[in-house]
Every structure is written in C-alpha cells, then in structure tokens.
Amino acid sequence: MYTRKQTKSIKVGNLLIGGNAPISVQSMTNTDTKNIPDTVSQIKRMEKEGCELVRVAVPDLESCYSLPLIKKEINIPLVADVHYDYKLALKSIEFGVDGLRINPGNIRNYEKIKLIINSAKKKNLPIRFGINSGSLDNDILKKYKKITPQALMESADNMVKILEEVNYHNIIFSIKSTNVIDTIEANYIFASKYDYPLHLGITEAGPPFQGIIKSSVGIGSLLFQGIGDTIRVSLTCDPIEEIKVGYEILKALHLRQRGTNLISCPTCGRCKVDLNKIIKKVERQICNIDQPLTIAVMGCMVNGPGEAREADIGIAYHEKTGVLFKKGKILGKFSEKVIVKKLIEEIKNMSDKI
Ligand code: SF4
Numbered sequence: 193m194y195t196r197k198q199t200k201s202i203k204v205g206n207l208l209i210g211g212n213a214p215i216s217v218q219s220m221t222n223t224d225t226k227n228i229p230d231t232v233s234q235i236k237r238m239e240k241e242g243c244e245l246v247r248v249a250v251p252d253l254e255s256c257y258s259l260p261l262i263k264k265e266i267n268i269p270l271v272a273d274v275h276y277d278y279k280l281a282l283k284s285i286e287f288g289v290d291g292l293r294i295n296p297g298n299i300r301n302y303e304k305i306k307l308i309i310n311s312a313k314k315k316n317l318p319i320r321f322g323i324n325s326g327s328l329d330n331d332i333l334k335k336y337k338k339i340t341p342q343a344l345m346e347s348a349d350n351m352v353k354i355l356e357e358v359n360y361h362n363i364i365f366s367i368k369s370t371n372v373i374d375t376i377e378a379n380y381i382f383a384s385k386y387d388y389p390l391h392l393g394i395t396e397a398g399p400p401f402q403g404i405i406k407s408s409v410g411i412g413s414l415l416f417q418g419i420g421d422t423i424r425v426s427l428t429c430d431p432i433e434e435i436k437v438g439y440e441i442l443k444a445l446h447l448r449q450r451g452t453n454l455i456s457c458p459t460c461g462r463c464k465v466d467l468n469k470i471i472k473k474v475e476r477q478i479c480n481i482d483q484p485l486t487i488a489v490m491g492c493m494v495n496g497p498g499e500a501r502e503a504d505i506g507i508a509y510h511e512k513t514g515v516l517f518k519k520g521k522i523l524g525k526f527s528e529k530v531i532v533k534k535l536i537e538e539i540k541n542m543s544d545k546i
Pocket of ligand 1: 457458460462491493494496
C-alpha cells in the first residue's frame with residue numbers, strides 16, 4: 193500500500209515542496225540564459241505544459257544579470273543552477289531568484305558553501321543540494337574506487353552534517369546517478385535517515401526512448417515506495433517532453449491527475465481499422481485538454497467494450513464500424529469515417545463541463 197514518506201515542507205517562491213504538497217514536476221531550460229527572449233519563451237511553453245518550477249543555467253556573470261528580467265516575465269519559481277563558482281551563487285541570490293541549486297561536489301570548499309548558505313539564510317531562500325555521480329568529491333571516489341550508493345550517501349551525509357552545524361534546514365536534496373539502481377538505493381537510504389524533501393531524477397538519462405524508460409523505472413520505483421517530493425525527468429530533447437513524461441509517471445501511479453489518460457490496445461489480426469493512425473489523430477486533437485479524462489480507443493470487440501465502458505469515453509471498433517461509449521453507456525454505433533469526429537466532439541463537451 194502506498195504511504196508517502198513525511199518530509200519537511202519547503203517553500204520555493206510560490207511552490208511548496210515536501211510535506212503534504214502534491215509531488216511537483218519541474219524542468220530546466222536549455223537556452224542560453226543570456227538570451228532573455230528565448231529563455232522566457234521556452235519557460236512560457238513549459239508553464240503551459242504544467243511545469244511548476246524552472247531552473248536556468250548560470251555559468252557566468254552576464255547570466256546573473258538576466259535573472260531578474262526573466263523572473264518578472266514568468267509565473268513559476270525561478271531557480272539558479274550554479275556550478276564551480278560560489279560568487280555566481282551569491283550574485284544570483286542578490287538578483288532575486290527563488291532558490292538555488294548547487295552541487296557541493298564541484299564547489300568543494302566548505303567555507304565558500306557556508307558563504308552561500310549565510311546569504312541564502314538572510315533571504316530565507318531554499319537551496320537544493322545535488323549529489324551527482326558525475327561530480328562526486330575526489331576523496332570519496334578514492335575511498336570507494338567507483339560510484340556506489342554508499343559513496344553517494346557519504347557525500348550526502350557530509351553535506352547534511354555541515355548544513356545542520358550552521359543550523360540551515362531550508363533545503364531539498366537530490367541524489368542522482370546515471371545508474372538507475374544506484375539512484376534508487378541511495379535515495380532509499382537517504383529517505384530512511386532524513387526528512388528533508390527529495391528531488392528525484394535519473395541524471396543524464398539520455399535521448400527520449402532510453403531516457404523515458406530509465407526515468408520511469410527509477411523515479412517510479414521510488415515514488416511507489418512513498419519517496420520523493422518533486423521530480424525532473426532529464427532527457428536530451430525539448431524540455432517540454434520532460435514535463436509531459438513527468439506527469440505521465442505521476443498519472444500512472446495515481447499521484448497526480450493532469451490531462452487525459454489514453455488507453456489503446458496494441459492491435460492484432462482481429463483489428464480491421466488503422467488504429468495506429470487513429471490514435472495519433474486522437475492524440476493530436478486532445479493534446480491541449482488538461483482535464484483528467486480517461487479515453488479508450490480499442491481495436492475490436494474482445495477487450496474493446498470492457499475498456500470503453502470503464503473509461504470516461506471510448507470507442508470499441510468492430511470490423512469497419514465502432515461503438516461509442518460515454519460514462520458506461522452506449523451512445524451509438526458509427527461508421528469508421530465519422531466515429532473519431534464524434535469522439536472528439538464528446539471529449540470537448542465533457543472537458544468544457546469539468
Ligand atoms: S482489443 Fe482486439 S484488436 Fe486489440 S489487441 Fe485485443 S484482441 Fe487484438
């Protein structure tokens with residue numbers, strides 16, 4: 193049975209992460225942060241897709257200057273992603289970001305990390321500390337010889353110790369590896385020791401096909417055990433896809449309801465219509481519907497009527513005709529040519545009323 197692990201509630205701008213807050217979906221821009229129009233335009237597309245927090249890369253001082261200009265154009269919390277140079281983190285705080293993401297493994301000097309913490313404390317700003325397989329502390333790597341869940345956890349333990357010494361608790365952790373099993377194990381250990389919120393993800397998961405599978409297995413396994421407060425699916429593609437996949441993972445686990453849930457069969461020799469083409473058409477036409485409707489499009493009468501009846505709305509094809517169901521009742525039998533149009537009309541009517 194699903195029981196969510198109780199974590200502290202952390203406020204990032206207008207978004208609560210942890211505690212009883214819904215598991216949020218976040219992403220990161222892949223534009224040059226100095227290019228304000230492109231970055232704002234990408235964030236606006238992300239917002240439309242349901243992104244609830246956005247991170248931007250801050251690799252230099254000029255990017256810091258863009259931060260307030262980007263922030264005033266967008267509606268979701270803006271987090272600065274800073275590596276190596278602690279001064280960029282201090283500048284980002286000064287320029288009004290809603291949160292920071294730093295990776296202690298590549299800032300390395302704890303006195304500099306403490307300077308960032310002190311500055312964040314003054315503004316009551318949260319920081320996500322990212323423990324990442326790609327930038328683990330050298331001493332830890334020497335000790336363990338390779339990346340292991342224990343190596344990742346030792347780095348996280350060291351960081352928690354420093355944060356607790358300076359009495360800073362406004363924190364979110366992420367422990368990510370390209371290895372799905374290491375990520376699951378390390379996050380599992382972290383969640384059993386600490387109650388800081390966890391940001392889940394499989395780092396550098398790859399191009400969409402592989403990345404979606406790795407992320408679904410890694411993030412999904414942890415979420416199913418009640419672990420995780422916010423997720424980012426990391427894919428080599430348009431970040432819009434990351435958000436879509438994030439919601440699909442949450443929907444599959446019944447943790448969030450956003451957008452339609454499409455059920456369709458793989459087809460077999462019994463199917464007499466081009467279901468592949470039909471489903472693509474349906475997908476295109478419902479992509480802007482945010483309401484949580486379950487829609488079934490099934491290839492024949494074997495499983496078709498059962499699934500279509502259970503869904504909010506659905507078609508069960510039979511030879512070259514189809515039976516349209518709505519809320520468990522038959523609306524009629526229609527020819528192959530008109531049934532998809534009827535389905536879309538009904539879906540639009542239903543979504544207007546929700
Ligand atoms: S619903 Fe019918 S067409 Fe689809 S996979 Fe099952 S048996 Fe085949």
